[in-house]
Amino acid sequence: MNxxxxxxxxxxxxxxxxxxAQVTQPGTSTIIAMASSxxxxxxxxxxxxxYRFPRSNNFWDSKTASRVGEKLGLRLRELGVDAVSxxxxxxxxxxxxxxxxxxxxxxxxxxxxxxxxxxxQLNDVVPRD
Numbered sequence: 519m520n521x522x523x524x525x526x527x528x529x530x531x532x533x534x535x536x537x538x539a540q541v542t543q544p545g546t547s548t549i550i551a552m553a554s555s556x557x558x559x560x561x562x563x564x565x566x567x568x569y570r571f572p573r574s575n576n577f578w579d580s581k582t583a584s585r586v587g588e589k590l591g592l593r594l595r596e597l598g599v600d601a602v603s604x605x606x607x608x609x610x611x612x613x614x615x616x617x618x619x620x621x622x623x624x625x626x627x628x629x630x631x632x633x634x635x636x637x638x639q640l641n642d643v644v645p646r647d
Contacts, residue, residue, distance in 0.1 A: 525603040525635060526550065526594075528627070532616055537578050539590045539623060541602055551597060553590035555582050580622045587623035591630025602627070603635035610640065 531538040538554040554560075555578045563582065594602070604624070609617065617640065624637045 525601050526599055528590075528602040528604050528624075528634065530609075530620060530623070532612070532620070535578070537583055537586055537620070537623070539586055539627075541590070541594060541599070551590060551593040551599070553586045553593065555586055557589070559589075560585070578619070580619045583619055584622035584626045587626030588630060590623075591627040591632050594627070594632050595630060599632065601633040601635065604637065604640075606636040606639040609636075 526544060527542045529540050529542065531540070536555045538552065538556070540549045540552040542549055560582065609620070612620075621637075621640065624634050624640070628634050628637075
């Protein structure tokens with residue numbers, strides 16, 4: 519992808535317990551901004567999900583992903599970053615249940631004033647409920 523080499527790269531690390539979004543500098547792997555659902559703000563919700571009934575293996579949802587995106591967008595604006603790109607092929611290769619839950623993260627970053635390149639391909643692939 520040509521845009522990836524010019525823009526900062528937004529990467530997601532997903533597990534059943536947390537979602538982490540990190541932005542790296544173009545040409546290097548240096549992380550310049552990061553937000554995660556394991557931060558202090560999310561601990562109360564994580565504990566509530568841990569003890570809820572019926573039990574679930576997933577401790578984050580699309581609302582948590584959206585809040586992580588808001589935090590990341592604010593941090594990027596403070597640094598003066600106005601555009602990021604994603605690796606659309608990597609995001610498309612994720613299981614459908616993960617793709618549905620990460621779209622709000624990209625929308626939140628976009629709403630904070632950061633242009634996110636590559637999400638248009640995701641909208642064509644991910645079925646909306």
